[in-house]
Amino acid sequence: MNLIGNKIRLLREEKGLSQENLASALDITQSNYARLEKDDNRISVPRLIIIAKTLETTVTELVGEKANTVVNQNHNHEAVTYLHANFQADKEHIQTLKDEIEYLKKMVDKFLEK
Structure with missing residues (x-):
């Protein structure tokens, strides 16, 4: 299951942000970011922190x-x-x-x- 990636995607969509927006915040390509949402095992803690800040939430909320x-x-x-x-x-x-x-x-x- 891809619980973290799904949560990130839902929050990103709620905020009206594109994958490109988050990819830019992480300094990666949009295609690499898309893979992070699909395979949450690839997400590192530093990236989770940046994603959480960008989505105005906490890592704890993302990880659950x-x-x-x-x-x-x-x-x-x-x-x-x-x-x-x-x-x-x-x-x-x-x-x-x-x-x-x-x-x-x-x-x-x-x-x-x-």
Whole structure:
């Protein structure tokens, strides 16, 4: 499905802009721009930003639900691995801080005994 390209086309038509208008904003030919609308996998983030500004909308509005789907499909495993690694690092850091607190408590107790 070409959700992003269709959304761009609809917004472009609503604004009364031609493919040539957006092609000019992107500094590409009209035929290259037409391919972007037909195959949204070819659209880079910098181009999405320019398109969004030209159409007076946001990248989030253009991308919509598809971004969440792509991230979930392509990066779910990487996300879980990343979160697990951070969780482990946080657990280790917490344990280190607890150990330091215990050490400092002992030092304070020794100081107060003198």
